[in-house]
Amino acid sequence: MDNAQLDATFTALADPTRRAILARLARGQASVTELAAPFDMSQPAISKHLKVLERAGLVSRGRDAQRRPVRLEAGPMGEAAGWLETYRRLWEGNFARLDDVLAELKAQDNN
């Protein structure tokens, strides 16, 4: 997963409404109407959130023209090898920065 994908995933998840939508979809697919029901929010507003989740590859829309059910996408949330790789890349970045911070602290210690 490249940085753009990781960033899209973070953005998708950094919103309580979107997290709630994912929690609902974890129990099974749903229509936009069903997803909108618990929130004081219009369907177009929910659809905006769904677009963000779709772009991050976290949900997909069925092809049934009438209903277009929304479901959790197996991709980013469902493949063991891919998961570890995402997580690893994130923390490798963090720890590389921590290396730099520690190098500075050592230099200060020596002076």
Place this chain on the structure above:
Amino acid sequence: MAHDLDVETPNDLEIHLIRRFDALPRLVFEALTRPDLVRRWLLGPDGWSMPVCEIDLRVGGAYHYRWRNDESGQEFGFVGEFKEIEPFGRIVNSERPDDQDGGDSLVINLIEAEGSGTKLTLIQQFETKALRDMVLATGMAGGVARSYERLDEVLVETA
């Protein structure tokens, strides 16, 4: 020198990160607990900064982290309390998104001297396998994943 990062899942509920550093445990502990230092490395993907980094480093003390996507303005944050602090050795704290009450995960940082350097083991403990797996999938810390379950519970109650 950049050491290798080990990511392990020794059981269904935990993620272990193991990473070595060319610095003494005292300095690693400092970099993990001083806000001015933490905000320089605990950032996640490129493009995210850390506008809030508050740490009250004592048992029972709280911390608050907040990250921001510099381009979109999207923000999210974590809070938690320190359960155990062993200077230069061990830090145990709870963790949850800052927009919810309760639903904590547990984070353990083990800092051990190894030769002239340090071995850091970061352990995250979750309440369910599903949450642990979601964290792995998204790269986010346990608190966000935990919020799914709480919101799911709320949705079930209000259905």
